[in-house]
């Protein structure tokens with residue numbers, strides 16, 4: 316269905332500037348849905364940074380780069396054209412298309428430095444997860460700007476990241492003296508389904524694009540704003556979470572076979588009951604609690620902001636989890652905390668028969684297990700096989716890669732700390748681990764120090780829209796985020 320308002324002109328463009336030819340070029344017919352695609356605004360170097368960032372983000376959101384299939388090619392081209400117009404060296408890099416999809420590409424741009432030190436990469440992704448319009452109060456792909464916010468799928472994850480990184484590149488391009496490092500911008504396709512055809516492909520096949528880079532900044536960490544403390548009514552400082560490591564996926568397929576037949580005559584070896592019995596054993600399995608040094612340090616840094624009840628537990632997490640049963644219960648009841656101290660198992664996909672009266676010959680499930688850094692998927696799979704204890708149930712990994720960590724004692728981390736203290740003298744800068752994964756691991760594997768950190772002040776309310784409804788980011792965040800990222804890069808690389 317064609318929705319009339321998708322074809323509305325953006326308010327800041329006069330219709331006189333659009334020729335019929337441009338219009339024809341700009342309307343993409345994808346899967347029967349006409350979508351208006353507008354050429355991007357260009358940087359005019361003016362001081363109205365927030366509104367210009369909001370406009371760029373809104374323009375990006377109007378490209379419905381839902382993955383699969385992504386179709387990020389046109390968006391990558393628009394971004395490339397904009398960066399060139401700002402005087403930067405920029406190109407679109409072709410990447411493999413998804414089956415049934417259109418063109419895919421990444422935007423690569425470079426701001427040349429003096430070369431005295433090794434490059435810094437700014438990484439983001441152009442694809443988004445789907446949005447269910449009936450759950451949203453606004454159109455997820457119209458890039459609506461209202462009440463000081465830009466609304467739309469990708470506003471935070473991750474077109475808002477791309478926006479801040481592009482605006483920072485353009486601002487740095489206006490410097491009189493060159494930085495000591497090249498700054499390389501890379502906005503990739505295919506992050507949301509694992510990055511194999513995006514960052515993974517580029518890291519593997521096109522290493523010349525970021526050869527010799529020393530540092531990388533990407534999504535995965537932000538700033539928790541200063542807030543009044545719940546217990547004692549004092550203001551707690553802002554918390555800058557810099558992600559230095561991530562858990563790694565160990566996704567498993569669980570398959571059973573049995574004799575097919577009629578539902579009226581059940582057999583002992585039917586596939587579905589056998590699968591259910593196996594999954595029931597997996598469901599009941601408890602993985603051991605294991606506090607890594609990175610996680611112990613993270614909670615120590617969080618202790619100052621913790622409730623009075625939890626503070627002592629956070630100060631020495633491993634010991635408290637061992638010795639304080641009440642604290643252990645409270646801590647493990649929080650799903651995000653629980654995921655930081657153990658391997659987790661989610662049973663997510665279930666496939667069996669399709670007719671009530673037909674016994675299917677096969678049944679299949681998928682498990683999303685996430686492992687702590689240092690654990691191997693092969694060992695974990697062996698453990699699951701032992702829990703299931705049924706040789707007729709086949710368990711095979713479908714996605715896994717080893718987790719890697721970046722050190723926190725680096726120049727880049729120190730630069731973030733100095734900028735944090737200037738912004739809020741009491742700020743706490745926390746090296747952290749996250750339960751999800753980003754494209755950072757492809758670059759850690761190449762020896763690059765990669766941090767999940769983009770300066771954005773996100774409250775719990777702001778973060779709720781990520782992969783959910785009414786995703787949005789404030790214009791203030793886009794502006795402060797850009798200025799703060801510029802500060803961090805200058806702190807790291809200005810002569």
Ligand SMILES: [Zn+2]
Pocket residue numbers: 440472473506534
């Ligand atoms: Zn993302």
